[in-house]
Amino acid sequence: MTAELIDGKAIAAKLRETIAGAVGLMKTDNDVQPTLVVVLVGEDPASQVYVRNKGIATEKAGMRSIEHRLPEDAGEVQVIELVRRLNADDEVDGILVQLPLPDHIDSSRVINEIDPIKDVDGLTEVNAGRLILGKEGLVPCTPQGSIIMAKTVRESLSGLHAVVVGRSILVGKPLAMLLLNENCTVTMAHSRTKNLASVCRSADILCAAVGRPRMIEGGWLKEGATVIDVGINRIEENGKKRLVGDVDFEAAKLRAGAITPVPGGVGPMTIACLLRNTVIAAARRRGLAVPAI
Ligand code: NDP
DSSP states (O other): OOOEEOOHHHHHHHHHHHHHHHHHHHHHHHOOOOEEEEEEESOOHHHHHHHHHHHHHHHHTTOEEEEEEEOTTOOHHHHHHHHHHHHHOTTOOEEEEOSSOOTTSOHHHHHTTSOGGGBTTOOSHHHHHHHHHTOSOOOOHHHHHHHHHHHHHOSOOTTOEEEEEOOOTTTHHHHHHHHHHTTOEEEEEOTTOSSHHHHHHTOSEEEEOSOOTTOBOGGGSOTTOEEEEOOOEEEEETTEEEEEOSBOHHHHTTTOSEEOOSSSSHHHHHHHHHHHHHHHHHHHHTTOOOOOO
């Protein structure tokens, strides 16, 4: 058996097209152009690339992108003051504080200053609580992208056994909640889980968000399982630098029913879901109907 490839690039491109269409309608019908503000503190090279890519994608979707850069030695109070200014700015629909922040800044304090209605990363305690309570909020982008991808190959997720390996606040926990909201039976696995291989073997949907290259072996999968590989690991192999997931892709595709590649899987969906959240935030904040995106 060779698994169906869940092509994150193609799915994300389609989603971005739909978002651009919705943005176009917001402009013509309501004279609204959603605005996303990204706050970057310091000079971390990877963060600079992410922020640039987010800005380009935002503008391509027809939205306004604004970048605020603060120096590495900016104080926590300075960052919080900026966030408060953006909260109060009626032109701003979405606020994203690029993580990680420098060590001297308490990320949790800064993130929780973001007005939940503008929290397009879905990381404030208010939005995390709303997700658990099944209330309307903004959902973290990577988990949302993972669900959208799983749904492209499964008509319904209801009743399926989903195993999420990894329990971070950013990915594992919200992903498990979203799967639960889809009526999956959810198992959360982590570094203390016993018999991880056999837990994984019971999964109809296996989501890996660990950060360990190719940790999930082909033999750990149920025949026909849907595999969502969130992991992005930089390795050097045969003298070449490359990106690999948490799942051993070559072995897994022989057993899985469908699988996301790395790169080109969950990664592109994350930015597409950020754009989606920005449109949703803009519509809700302005009392407009939320477009079906
Ligand atoms: P974290 O380091 O915050 O969490 C990793 C989780 O994996 C922890 O819950 C940890 O368990 C668990 N874990 C570690 N080792 C093992 C093990 N041997 N067996 C089982 N579980 C284990 O990582 P993130 O959630 O932030 O990210 C996970 C991966 O996803 C990374 O590769 C990251 O780069 C990638 N990522 C990709 C994104 C995308 O856009 N595609 C976005 C965000 C992340 P414990 O809690 O017990 O320590």
